[in-house]
Amino acid sequence: ALVADVPTLKQRIAARTNEFGKAPEELAAILRWHAGYEAAYRRFGAVIIDATRPLGEVVDEILTTSVQRSP
DSSP, X not given: OEEOOHHHHHHHHHHOSSOTTTSHHHHHHHHHHHHHXXXXXXXXXXXXXXXXXXXXXXXXXXXXXXXXXXX
C-alpha cells in the first residue's frame, strides 16, 4: 500500500491535471478515507511503502519488496 501524509496528498491532488478531488466535497471525502486506510491495510498484512519519497525510490522499494515476497 502506498501511503502519504495529508500535506503531500493535498499537494498532489492540487497539482493533478484532472479535476477529481479538487472540489471541497471530494477532497473532504478523500481525507475521511485517508484517515483510516493505512491502519486497515496494516491489519490486512499489506506492505506499507512511503510514497512521499522520490518516484525512483518508491519503484525500487516496490520491486525489492515484490521479489522478497515471491514464492
